[in-house]
Amino acid sequence: MPTVSIITITYNAERFLERTIQSIVAQQETDFEYIVIDGGSKDGTIDIIKRYETHITNWISEPDKGLYEAMNKGLHRAKGQYVWFMNAGDELYDSTTLSKLLDQISATKADVYYSDALFVRDEGGETVPVGLRSQVTPHVLPQQLTWQDMSLGMKVCHQAFVPKRSIAPDYLTNNLSADLDWEIRCLKAAQTIEFLPFILCRYLMGGLSVQQHRKSLMDRFKVLVTHFGLLTTIRNHIQILIRASRFNMR
Template sequence: MKPTFSIIIPTFNCLHLLRRAVNSVYSLSCPSHLYELIVIDGGSCDGTIDYLISNSESISYWVSEPDSGLYEAWNKGLSVAVGDWILFLGSDDSLHHDALTQYCTFISNHPEYDYISAQVTLISPNGSQRIVGKPWVWKYFRHFMRTAHVASVHRRELFTRFGLFSMSYTACADYEFFLRIGPRLRAGFMPSVVASMATGGVSQSSLLPLLESRRMKIQLGVISPFRANIDFLYSATIWLLRRIRLNISL
């Protein structure tokens, strides 16, 4: 039976985290025939391959080979995915047990959407937690990535119509993908927490995503260069203040 969801997990040399992410998929409350699990490994040497081999019966597809990073891994996953809806899960993230059940109900009630986001618990290195994720609204989204992309779902046809993730960006090609679609995106919002996500990756620990966001806004022409610079300064200030509050060194 064709699965409703394709869950794509990219990973590289983080077996202890990958186990938790995969176990969260195994613990989903919906029937297993409603989803497929795809793991794209960047050529790990920490035992990941042995783990994937031992779980081959439960993992629909996996590959282990060098890649250029997250977005090439996502694109590889998209090339083999057969589900109607695509969900990207980081190897350091975990789905809540009822995540897909909630999405199934929401999609049944709102068949008009092509992208549906929800909320995520963001867990910082010091153990503090906060809920992130707001509805997709173009007039705000063209300035800032407001949705929680972790564990959101995309109709597979979106990637047929608008292409794959750009390899020109290393930190926020997901944001560029949605900016590329622009106001044509038919997006819905489910106001419930569906996953947990650890901070500390490039998207939270570096200014690179903010620099890339400024560049893509200007290149795509979604806002003026002046406003793109204002957005950058505002986001950089918030980033700096948050790191000071959490006592994280620069």
């Protein structure tokens, strides 16, 4: 059983997939498996996967019903003690990232590990740093995270969140904020949650929730109502609006 299962979800992402795979190939550790779930791409995605096939533990390419069904496929295939999603376009922060994570797992064996994420944008095929998520968004990253901290939205970038597979539930498949729901459920199930003092990932801005922003906000509201109740969520959304306005003014 590998310690970590790294899972990449991709669909028609030939522009971005190779950088993700290369960031994983560059790691200095072997105690992990790498799974790629493709949604039946029609571009050059499969050619890229086959080019790196010796570095991929297993992969599949078939139509699915969307991002979160594909992520569930990855979860069900994973055999590692921990699961870590690094989707097409995202990257492990540098070649020492996995070594640092494995060292920490060996030392403390927490149920969930998390860190900050470096936001990047794509400019002509090259990634340009934008800044740490905790600095370029209103989401302050607590160093003693609990599930209640998610009442004002997603505190931790999904690619900087590594839970034990044994506490990781399936994703909702009909909600664009399913990653928020998933993190909350993982945190509720966790006994030990540990902040990592190093960056885990480079997160490519402009994903599905950005492309469908209005629906994503509505779905986030539904998730927060599920976990915190209607009245609390309404009150918190007033705080979210005030916080966003102050942040934008700065």
